[in-house]
Amino acid sequence: MSSNHDKTHAESEFHSHDSHHKHHHDHSHSPKVDETNRNRVGIAALLTGLFMLVEVAGGYISGSLALLADAGHMLTDFAALGMAWAAFKLAKRPANWRHTFGFDRFSILIAFVNGLTLFVVAALIVKEAIERLHTPGEVLAGPMLYVAIAGLIVNLLVFWILRGADQHNLNIRGAILHVLGDLLGSVAAIIAAIVIFQTGWTPIDPILSVFVALIILRSAWVLVKDSAYILLEAAPEHIDRRAIIEDLLAHIPDILAVEHIHAWSITPERPMLTLEAFVGPNTRIEPVSQAIKTRLKEKFEVEHVTIQVMRRVEGEALNPANSCVP
Incomplete structure (x- = not known):
């Protein structure tokens, strides 16, 4: 990852992983067996x-x-x-x-x-x-x-x-x-x-x-x-990370780029997903994080999501190669 990207991590005031845990990780990871x-x-x-x-x-x-x-x-x-x-x-x-x-x-x-x-x-x-x-x-x-x-x-x-x-x-x-x-x-x-x-x-x-x-x-x-x-930790059949990137960029205007999407399943009933999203330097983080989680649940039927939302520092160029990897 580039030094600019490392700098982004360092200078980010907040990312949504902690808030995500408040919303999603307070439940038991053991499924409710029928x-x-x-x-x-x-x-x-x-x-x-x-x-x-x-x-x-x-x-x-x-x-x-x-x-x-x-x-x-x-x-x-x-x-x-x-x-x-x-x-x-x-x-x-x-x-x-x-x-x-x-x-x-x-x-x-x-x-x-x-x-x-x-x-x-x-x-x-x-x-x-x-x-x-x-x-x-x-x-x-x-x-x-x-x-x-x-x-x-x-x-x-x-x-x-x-x-x-x-x-x-x-x-x-x-x-x-x-x-x-x-x-x-x-x-x-x-x-x-x-x-x-x-x-x-x-x-x-x-x-x-x-x-x-x-x-x-x-x-x-x-x-x-x-x-x-x-x-083998393959992505669920209904999840295409290219489609996720396009969908999030189209429906959540504050997002500048989506990178490093990883999807897998514990069982067919329990898909999991992690991703990084980048927003502008003055954008509030939490509403974007919540909007991503809501969209992934409604559109892609993924409830267990770990999201890291970071601010791009001013003057930093977007890297479309990272956000659109097939």
Whole structure:
């Protein structure tokens, strides 16, 4: 940064960071965790875990890869939902001197791990399906059909439970993606059972298992991408610092320049932003600071903002390169 800029910092009579703390930082950095999310995830985990045992038994008795694949997916679902429940529980802990933003980011880490487990599950299903295609085995269509129908009912119930939770939460989205994979697995198992019952053509079982695995892979990619985006401190999708600069300069006449904008998210529901704004030597600082905070909240839906407003010394040239960095 230039010496002029350092001089500006030194000679600034006031900046809005302190006043901003009075307005925004008096709240706890630990988010208010929705009890509905946690309770719904807990119920979904219990139902998934119990039926997973039924599906393992049904797949073993019937010899169906589709059922065993779905049971394996349900095992990861049970673990994923359990970790999601634990993440919601942990997120209730208040912020402390070491974890100043609280523990809500833990839920993003869990979502990332859940996405990686989906990749592993899909790979195992494809591997087993290839082996089954080379060495077909007997499949009992009757038991397979009954268990698959029961699985479809359970998965629909779990899906309905999770749909009532917060759809913006990555942990909830991850849990729903897992359950959707289970739903498709149950549908595939039902179709395979009907085909085998009617025609005796057993390769349909591993073929539909691969179809389910491909859908699981797509879900895994979406979940890993979204959670990694947050873990890497990328700017939220709806925040473009170039648009923020243009908007603030257009709507707050006292601002001469906006520089050093940094935006990131603790979770999708908690975007954060810091910036520096420069005003004329005789401009009151506090009204400009408040106007910036209000505009960012109304236009860009960012409530947690740290702003430093400084006066330009007379004769100091503006640096448009700093204020308009793409």
